Amino acid sequence: MLILFGTLALLLVIGMPVALALAGASLAFLVLESPIPPVVLMHRMINGVDSFPLLAVPFFILAGSLMNHAGITDRIFDFARALVGWMRGGLGHVNIGASVLFAGMSGAAVADAGGLGTIEIKAMKEGGYDPDFAVGVTAASSTIGPLIPPSLPLVVYGVVSSASIGQLFAAGLVPGVLMAAALMAMVAWYARVRGYGRDAGFAWAVLGRTFRRAFLSLLTPVIIVGGILAGLFTPTEAAIAACAYALVLGGPVYRTLTLRKIGAISRDTVETTAIVLLIVAAAAIFSWILTSNRVTEMVAEAILSQTQNVVLVLLLINVVLLIVGFFMEPVAAITILTPVLLPVVVELGVDPVHFGIMMVLNLMLGLLTPPVGMVLYVLARVADIRFESAVRATAPFLIPLGAVLALVTYVPAISMWLPELIYR
Template sequence: MLGTVMFGGMLALMLLGVPILFAIGIASALGILTIGASAPWIIIPASMFNGMNSFPLMAIPFFVLAGELMNRGGISRRLVSFAVALVGHVQGGLGHANVVANAMLAAVSGSALANIAAVGRVMIPEMEKKGYEREFATGITISSSLLGPIIPPSITMVVYAVTAGASIGGLFLAGVLPGILMALLLMAVIYIRARKMNYPVNDSFTVRGVVDTGREAIIALLMPVIILGGIFGGIMTPTEAAAVAVAYALIVGLFVFRELKLKDVGDILANTGILTGFIMLIVGAARVFSDLLAQEAVPQAIAAVVLSITSNEILMLLLINLLLLVVGCLMDTTAAIIILVPILLPIATELGIDPLLFGVMMCINLVIGLATPPVGIALYLGADVANLKVEKVIRATLPFLIVQIGVLLLVTFVPAISLTLPRLMGY
């Protein structure tokens, strides 16, 4: 009864256009009214505080701030130039450079939306000048921006790790090979299209060009080395590594590239505060929702029902993936993780799925939802950056969506893709 009221209420509110934060909050209030005296109203502030009161979650504002500082400090332009020097000589070179730049920026920002804003404004106009359709250039940008939450450091994986009690470092490692595989397959789609449409080669390959652009790009790419090296070397926690990354980004922007001005810092801090505040409020609201379900043992009941449907592991995994894909189309990633992990992780554990593998599966599923209607925040941002109607952008992303679902299935049924690196590092 409780699960029906809360999930039904939340879905109805979202379909009416109510923002996800308020949809979750109102659904939680409906849950309290349904339970009655066993769930006093004090549970709302208490659960919200408990949800946000987490040291590992402090990594989120630091990662967001570091990404903002690096973007304002001229990092994006340098990474794009380096990417063009590396792969611009291939047929459809600017399309490949778009993917490579997003992959490199993913290792800096950890956010799909930050990637779209940073790379899209540079690459979409440039690709259009070179003869690419604006819709196709936008589709590439949106699809490759999804590497942001998969390639470490990933804000999405931090939220999953905190919710599931998993290792943040292990999850970061588990995302590396799936992210690289996705990037390569996206580039394969671009190459096939480039051959068919005879898209131009951007420039001939020169070692001098790679060295010149790489000299500045390497300064940016040292940031993920600091983050991941500090975590895996046991020197820093993920939160401490993120704080060090902020200091590094500030120093590079102010004193190395000198494109970041002190007057910009206030605006950057304000943007970081707005985005972080939104994320943390969703974390708090989703925790209330999750705690109410847990109090009434709803996750265990749902797990029992799901496991009674079939004992076939392959079919069960396909059903879980389908559910997550649908949820990703409708719900904010952070909220979906906090609400669904307590329900789905026990099912995954019962099937013998490693929590790290399940975390990567869940992140890829929900990230695909960022580029899928009706919520599809990445779709709307990409369309806005390119000044296009969303309908045209959706069509342009479809070939890449098929590739991403293919990667999801490979990750699901070939665990070594995700688990090889964590196992090598002892996670």
């Protein structure tokens, strides 16, 4: 194991991409320490992505990109502004509300930050808000996306843990709304301290007009989540339906998508999908080595030999996940750590669906922290500020998100109420 983890650490330190570092460390272990021929590496990597539910990944990526380029983000932002822009610190609340609405389409924090973030930060700067506040609230609100269904990290967790993806989607809804409420409370505090006012008066006429303009766009999460919960289609089929609906909206309805745009969107989707699935494949061989060498069993025994107290074990796991999130992509972390940590929490009576929500929320915080912090890199470029400034701007918003993490961890009903109501 020293060879496996030592090689991984060395490759990451010298700047090797996560997928290549995982595959390289696995290959080094097979060559130096295992009688298994190295060709097994290729077979296990292929098996790692040979999964029907993982087909949802490229289609949700494509759907989110189509929504961005079809002008749907503008309609959602305008509706959110009419809905909550009258509150003090209005555009901060609009930022969060738009992220909640867009979460039902993209399922990825980076897509939210890159798509809505451009509109939100520009509007907040023009509205007289401090750049650090604009970047901080945009970064924090983007983490809501992977909790509110659909969610790419939850799809990957469902595949690795064999948990129901439909139940995971249902379980993420209430924690996602709770995150939005906590962030809005933080925005209200900022507004009071910094003297931010209201950006617009509330008007039923404006609300109605923007709602009608965004209505067809807002049906996207209804189609995705409603179809899954009603049993009309699987999460993979829901992703395909979302793409078809986005093409209809951007084509004959809004007339904003051209063949040239669709070609560019398709190329971007292929590139993003290749990166995600290469990480999944490399993490699959890495986790297979850990499992086949009983590392997962040894970790479980080591933790449970120290304490059987579920409160302490969950606290320890949260700390581990937060630290891992500082340095590793969420998809890779989920694929590697789920086989290691899931047996521990199941032994203590924690539901795998509840643990999945807890794990994804932990790793989303990692997107807001250096050195990986992909959301911070995206928003630093969008806002044209230094990466270090984006880190400082986002740090205060980790407080409400951390409070939600604690609640989700120790109050399972927050995650499990909706799945138990619908499925059990």
